[in-house]
Amino acid sequence: MSPDLMIDPDLLRRVRGEYLEMPGLHLTPRQAERLWGLDAQTCHRLFDALLASRFLCRTRIGTFRLAP
Numbered sequence: 001m002s003p004d005l006m007i008d009p010d011l012l013r014r015v016r017g018e019y020l021e022m023p024g025l026h027l028t029p030r031q032a033e034r035l036w037g038l039d040a041q042t043c044h045r046l047f048d049a050l051l052a053s054r055f056l057c058r059t060r061i062g063t064f065r066l067a068p
Helices: 009-021 029-036 040-052
Strands: 056-058 064-066
Touching: 009 029, 009 040, 009 064, 029 040, 040 056, 040 064
Parallel strands: none
Antiparallel strands: 056 064
16 A cells, blocks of 8 residues: 555645745654654654655655655
8 A cells, every 4th residue: 555545635735735835844753743743653654655755855864855
């Protein structure tokens, strides 16, 4: 099953929208959990889905940002 099928579509839209509104946004998983009120497992699945779709990429320091 695709990772994005396990994530609430409204949450995916919201997070994609925030990254598009703030193209310089770089978040660690812990920062994302606090910002969006997510538990660690949901946040992990969310980032997995956004990485798999190539919407986000992971930096060397472990933050997630818009993919080039």
